[in-house]
Amino acid sequence: MKLYFMPGACSLAPHIALREADLPFSLVEVNYQTRLTEGDRNYLEINPKGYVPALELADGELLTELPVILQYVDALAPEAALLPQPGMGRYRALEWLNFIGTEIHKSFSPLFRPTTPEAFLKPGREHLSRRLDMAEGHLRQHRYLSGSEFSLADVYLFTVCRWLGDQDLALATWPALQRHFDDILRRPAVRDALAHEGLTA
Numbered sequence: 445m446k447l448y449f450m451p452g453a454c455s456l457a458p459h460i461a462l463r464e465a466d467l468p469f470s471l472v473e474v475n476y477q478t479r480l481t482e483g484d485r486n487y488l489e490i491n492p493k494g495y496v497p498a499l500e501l502a503d504g505e506l507l508t509e510l511p512v513i514l515q516y517v518d519a520l521a522p523e524a525a526l527l528p529q530p531g532m533g534r535y536r537a538l539e540w541l542n543f544i545g546t547e548i549h550k551s552f553s554p555l556f557r558p559t560t561p562e563a564f565l566k567p568g569r570e571h572l573s574r575r576l577d578m579a580e581g582h583l584r585q586h587r588y589l590s591g592s593e594f595s596l597a598d599v600y601l602f603t604v605c606r607w608l609g610d611q612d613l614a615l616a617t618w619p620a621l622q623r624h625f626d627d628i629l630r631r632p633a634v635r636d637a638l639a640h641e642g643l644t645a
C-alpha cells in the first residue's frame with residue numbers, strides 16, 4: 445500500500461494508523477503548492493480530489509476520505525484493536541471520527557486558506573474553539589475519546605490539535621486536550637510517524 449501525504453497535514457492520522465497496525469506501506473509525499481508527487485507525477489491524475497490522504501491499495505485501487513481510510517486500516521489489522529468492536533462503543537468512536545472530520549478539521553480549513561478574508565479569522569477561530577470545547581468536556585471525564593481504550597479517533601484529534609499553534613490558539617487553553625495530546629504523543633507509532641514526516645511534535 446502507498447499513502448499519499450503532505451507533512452503535518454491530516455494525512456498524519458492514517459500514517460500513524462498504519463504504524464499502529466504494523467502494516468507494510470510506503471509513503472509518497474505530495475507538494476502542496478505544485479500538486480506534484482515525489483517523482484514529479486501530477487497528483488490530480490492519481491487523485492482527482494487533489495487532497496490528501498489517499499491510500500493506494502495493492503491492486504491499484506485508491507481509497508480516500510480520512511475516516512474511511514482509518515476504518516479500512518482497522519479492518520486489515522483487527523488484532524491491533526484500533527477501533528472498538530461492533531456495537532455501541534464502535535458507533536461512539538465513529539461518531540467522534542465524524543465530529544472531528546466535519547466539525548473540527550473542517551473548521552480549521554478556511555483558517556488556513558490564503559484566500560479567506562481577514563475578517564473571518566476571529567469568528568472562525570471562536571467557532572473552532574467552541575467545537576474543541578466539546579472534546580475538552582468529554583476528555584475531562586474520560587482518558588480517551590472511546591472511554592478507557594485508545595482508538596484511532598484519538599489519533600485524528602491529536603492530528604488536528606497540532607495545528608492550533610498555527611492559528612494563534614494555545615492548546616493549554618484546553619487542559620484535558622493538552623493532557624490527551626501529550627498522552628498520544630508518547631506512543632511509539634506516533635513518534636515514528638512524526639519523524640518520517642520530518643516533524644517533532
Ligand SMILES: N[C@@H](CCC(=O)N[C@@H](CS)C(=O)NCC(=O)O)C(=O)O
Nearest residue numbers: 453454455494495496497509510511
Ligand atoms: N474530506 C477529506 C478532507 C481532506 C483534507 O482536507 N485534506 C487537506 C490536508 S489536511 C488537503 O489536502 N488540502 C488541500 C486541498 O484541499 O486542496 C478527508 O476526510 O480525507
